[in-house]
Amino acid sequence: MTDPEIDYRAVYNRLPAGIALLTPELCYADANEAYLLLAGRPLRDLVGKYIFDAFPDSPQRAHTVNGPTTLGASLRHVLDTRERDSLALQRYDVERPDRPGTYEERYWSTINTPILDSAGEVVLIAHRVEEVTAFMQTKGEGAPNNRLQAEVYMRARELQEINERMRAAHAREREVALTLQSALLPAPRxxxxxxxxxxxxxxxxxxxxxxxxxxxxxxxxxxxxxxxxxxxxxxxxxxxxxxxxxxxxxxxxxxxxxxxxxxxxxxxxxxxxxxxxxxxxxxxxxxxxxxxxxxxxxxxxxxxxxxxxxxxxxxxxxxxxxxxxxxxxxxxxxxxxxxxxxxxxxxxxxxxxxxxxxxxxxxxxxxxxxxxxxxxxxxxxxxxxxxxxxxxxxxxxxxxxxxxxx
The missing domain is CATH 3.60.40.10 (PPM-type phosphatase domain)
Incomplete structure (x- = not known):
């Protein structure tokens, strides 16, 4: 008796979590049915498109640490380190397909995972998203009604801010270290x-x-x-x-x-x-x-x-x-x-x-x-x-x- 052949494409499409496959240039290569349902878009409208062109955050949030800022940092971190990155709960508003220019307040749990080739290089990023807007029950600017939900939300935001500060600190250390490195090495002559x-x-x-x-x-x-x-x-x-x-x-x-x-x-x-x-x-x-x-x-x-x-x-x-x-x-x-x-x-x-x-x-x-x-x-x-x-x-x-x- 031989083992049955697994239809991985069918498994991918039936996964309950929304998963999109992004190229190293952060363009859509594919997405499963759950992701397309969350996105409210057909696959043909996404393939080949830069993720932040396909889903810009609300212009009203451009001055804040918004969805593209946080998600972009995570995706670049995955490309740089070849390691999986889990984002803290984040707000990323989505434009309504039936009302252009109108953005809905949405909350997401996101995990970005590198897919490596035989040489260990990133060829795709599995971008997994789960919408948790229904659990937030927000009123005003990101303030949940439920006390327990509010506590979870605040802790998630604190972790997100710590993560962002650590990345900023690493970037500053890199700049200082490279400046010192340049000063210590002899001139290229x-x-x-x-x-x-x-x-x-x-x-x-x-x-x-x-x-x-x-x-x-x-x-x-x-x-x-x-x-x-x-x-x-x-x-x-x-x-x-x-x-x-x-x-x-x-x-x-x-x-x-x-x-x-x-x-x-x-x-x-x-x-x-x-x-x-x-x-x-x-x-x-x-x-x-x-x-x-x-x-x-x-x-x-x-x-x-x-x-x-x-x-x-x-x-x-x-x-x-x-x-x-x-x-x-x-x-x-x-x-x-x-x-x-x-x-x-x-x-x-x-x-x-x-x-x-x-x-x-x-x-x-x-x-x-x-x-x-x-x-x-x-x-x-x-x-x-x-x-x-x-x-x-x-x-x-x-x-x-x-x-x-x-």
């Missing part, structure tokens, strides 16, 4: 040789400012380059990042190679709160000898793009992140030769990692993009990497990138 650097913030306010890059001209026709990633986000990560970047930059000037520089950084990091588990890759480039000597502390491997389009990942001197061992140990280093016209690429995990995806998939994606662009200049290649490897909706982690023509 060539250092001795042709180089391009990029810093791409995460789309989420909570996932920025742990990444850094550094380029240092050294005596004897050498250049030191590094990229690192602090565990943590926001202002705290930006401050830790600034300390570690400065320490490594200084160590590069007084040590013989990348392993010694990371040894110094590792000892210093043990005294910096929040520096544990930081990852970093450091390389010394000898232009005269055409060699790259590198050491890696738990970071994604640097990529060496040869002029013929082949890509070599520098993964022969990999060690745990800073502070991962209970006691300090010296780090390894390795060397590799290069030919003129090669390109060295250092980056942080925001460029390659995706949720629920093996890192090898991201590395293969990077190698594929590099191999198609062996002759691109550093600035063009840096822009190409960000355009092709960062999802259209933005990365969930920030990205630092250095592209150096050898």
């Amino acid at each position: 060539p250092v001795g040789h042709r180089a391009a650097v990029r810093y791409q913030p995460a789309v989420s306010a909570l996932n920025v400012c742990g990444d850094w890059y550094d380029l240092v001209d050294l005596p004897d026709d050498r250049t030191a380059v590094a990229v690192g990633d602090v565990v943590g986000h926001g202002l705290t990560a930006a401050c830790v990042m600034g300390q570690l970047r400065s320490a490594l930059s200084a160590a590069s000037r007084v040590t013989d190679g990348p392993a010694d520089a990371l040894n110094v950084l590792g000892l210093y990091a043990r005294s910096v709160e929040g520096a544990e588990s930081t990852t970093v890759v450091k390389a010394f480039i000898d232009w005269s000898g055409r060699t790259i000597t590198y050491s890696n502390a738990g970071h994604p491997p640097a990529a060496l793009l040869h002029p013929d389009g082949t890509v070599e990942f520098l993964d022969q001197a990999t060690d745990p992140p800073l502070g991962a061992r209970p006691h300090h140990q010296s780090r390894p280093q390795a060397s590799v030769g290069f030919t003129a016209g090669s390109t060295l690429v250092l980056y942080t995990d925001g460029l390659i990692e995706r949720r629920r995806e093996d890192i090898d998939v991201g590395l293969a994606r990077l190698a594929s993009t590099l191999s198609r662009n062996p002759r691109s200049d550093p600035d063009t290649l840096a822009d190409t990497l960000l355009a092709e490897l960062i999802p259209p909706t933005g990365a969930t982690d920030d990205t630092a990138l250095v592209v150096l023509r050898l």
